[in-house]
Amino acid sequence: MRMSNAEGTVGPGSGRSRQDPVTGFFLAMRDAWLAGAVLKEALTASSIGGGNQEATPPGAGLLGPMIGVLGAMADFAAANRQRFDQPRAEPEAGSSSRGEDDAATTDLLLPIGHAMMIAANRSVSYWIGLVQIFESHQAKLAPVVSVEAIEGSAPESERLIAADELRALLREVGDLATREARILQNELSILDESLTQGFQQPDPSGSYNRRWRSKV
Amino acid sequence: MQEQSAQSVIAQLGFESEMAQLRERITHWVAGCSEELREALEWQFLTGSKYFRPLTIFSCYRAVDQGPIPELIMQSALVIELFHNVSLIIDDIVDRSPARRGRATMHTKFGELSALMTSGYIVAEGYLQLKDDLTGIALFSELLKRLGVAECLQWRLRRQPLGVEDWRKIAGEDTGSMFEICACLGDRSGQLRTFGGLLGLLYHGCDDVGDVKGLAALGGGGEEDLRDGILTLPAALAIRDPAAAKLFCGSEGGDLSELGRYFVAKLPEAENYLDKIAEEGRIEARSFAVNPAPLIALIEQTRLLSRY
Numbered sequence: 001m002r003m004s005n006a007e008g009t010v011g012p013g014s015g016r017s018r019q020d021p022v023t024g025f026f027l028a029m030r031d032a033w034l035a036g037a038v039l040k041e042a043l044t045a046s047s048i049g050g051g052n053q054e055a056t057p058p059g060a061g062l063l064g065p066m067i068g069v070l071g072a073m074a075d076f077a078a079a080n081r082q083r084f085d086q087p088r089a090e091p092e093a094g095s096s097s098r099g100e101d102d103a104a105t106t107d108l109l110l111p112i113g114h115a116m117m118i119a120a121n122r123s124v125s126y127w128i129g130l131v132q133i134f135e136s137h138q139a140k141l142a143p144v145v146s147v148e149a150i151e152g153s154a155p156e157s158e159r160l161i162a163a164d165e166l167r168a169l170l171r172e173v174g175d176l177a178t179r180e181a182r183i184l185q186n187e188l189s190i191l192d193e194s195l196t197q198g199f200q201q202p203d204p205s206g207s208y209n210r211r212w213r214s215k216v
Numbered sequence: 217m218q219e220q221s222a223q224s225v226i227a228q229l230g231f232e233s234e235m236a237q238l239r240e241r242i243t244h245w246v247a248g249c250s251e252e253l254r255e256a257l258e259w260q261f262l263t264g265s266k267y268f269r270p271l272t273i274f275s276c277y278r279a280v281d282q283g284p285i286p287e288l289i290m291q292s293a294l295v296i297e298l299f300h301n302v303s304l305i306i307d308d309i310v311d312r313s314p315a316r317r318g319r320a321t322m323h324t325k326f327g328e329l330s331a332l333m334t335s336g337y338i339v340a341e342g343y344l345q346l347k348d349d350l351t352g353i354a355l356f357s358e359l360l361k362r363l364g365v366a367e368c369l370q371w372r373l374r375r376q377p378l379g380v381e382d383w384r385k386i387a388g389e390d391t392g393s394m395f396e397i398c399a400c401l402g403d404r405s406g407q408l409r410t411f412g413g414l415l416g417l418l419y420h421g422c423d424d425v426g427d428v429k430g431l432a433a434l435g436g437g438g439e440e441d442l443r444d445g446i447l448t449l450p451a452a453l454a455i456r457d458p459a460a461a462k463l464f465c466g467s468e469g470g471d472l473s474e475l476g477r478y479f480v481a482k483l484p485e486a487e488n489y490l491d492k493i494a495e496e497g498r499i500e501a502r503s504f505a506v507n508p509a510p511l512i513a514l515i516e517q518t519r520l521l522s523r524y
Binding site for chain 1: 496
């Protein structure tokens, strides 16, 4: 997996000590994802209970691309910072000033970072929820994978119970995904709303105040 | 005790004046109905309803808006009470129930023809009351369609060795759809729809458990369900035992008292399952309501229904 390196030395925790808050923010987010991957590995290993500890857990595989994206965002922020730090020629007449550029970039980067953080939180919450669901069904689902059940020699009543348990598990996984997606949608809508309001241009005509003159 | 508890939650949520207003509106509406049906309507409407569905609408509104209950919401509360009574009248006919809440059912008192015609009259009146509330009209149409489908589904699936997941599906379409619509009428955004569905599922399950406990807790006994082989929550758990399943799936006239004992043995498991549904409801409320307190109060009130 490629780990983006914003300033040449990236390791967990490195982002928090940076001077540039935007770069630091993305690096911190990436660190959070790395921590999530470790947590997921630990949880998966404990729920497997003696399974192949060296196999890559599915969570880590899915978290990987997100970690890469966050690293790339950090690279992007760092590159922007370098650009602003370098001495530049005076802006041409009519073009925006450096301060305005800087503010505009930060205005966009922070919400993107916020959105990524929201998505990261939801994903971690989803994974933790999944682990809890599997944990709660583990004992009841044991008969499903028993030799008798697989061979079809288990009594009909046991097979019906196992099918019911399996259906409950599937429903709970689906319900969890739907709930997390709805929460994600809500949180992004709030961010969207604040972004829209932040970019709204003030009405040049001022407050609505109808100008009228008596014709008399 | 049920009545007292309903009153206390109304007071707790501060909806006493809204409930008084709703009662007044129903009385006024009945007084303005056709003279031919008025006696039957008075019999149905002017006796101790718990108004739990209107309370759900008010609570869902309060969960997203702190302001006073607006006219549109009050109107929805009136119509949900009308439609709920239609479902009771039809259920009583289908179940051949002679009594509800200790009184003769409408078809027992006035005859099946009157009961059927009155229920049609109430539906038409309900839509008239909605006036230009297009969202409300769509939601009430959805409700009537789903209730009809649920009743047929429940009847088709009787006396079959099904599971808890099947119970959940049937209950979700039956009582679940009623409370889903209440939630949508209250919050008007669809955010609380799942909460409403869970509240309905909880209500249905508590009703099932209360019936087995031999109480007329929610207005009906459980004899009809037992006799007709309807899949209740205790039944779904009990028929995991092949002996209980054989009795349950057998033809009419089997040993109902023996089957009842299997159901009673499963009550602790059913109560645990209801606790799980209640927790799902609380999570929904906390995740999607601006103010989850009224919704959590509804959950707690409903959960008590099987515990008396």
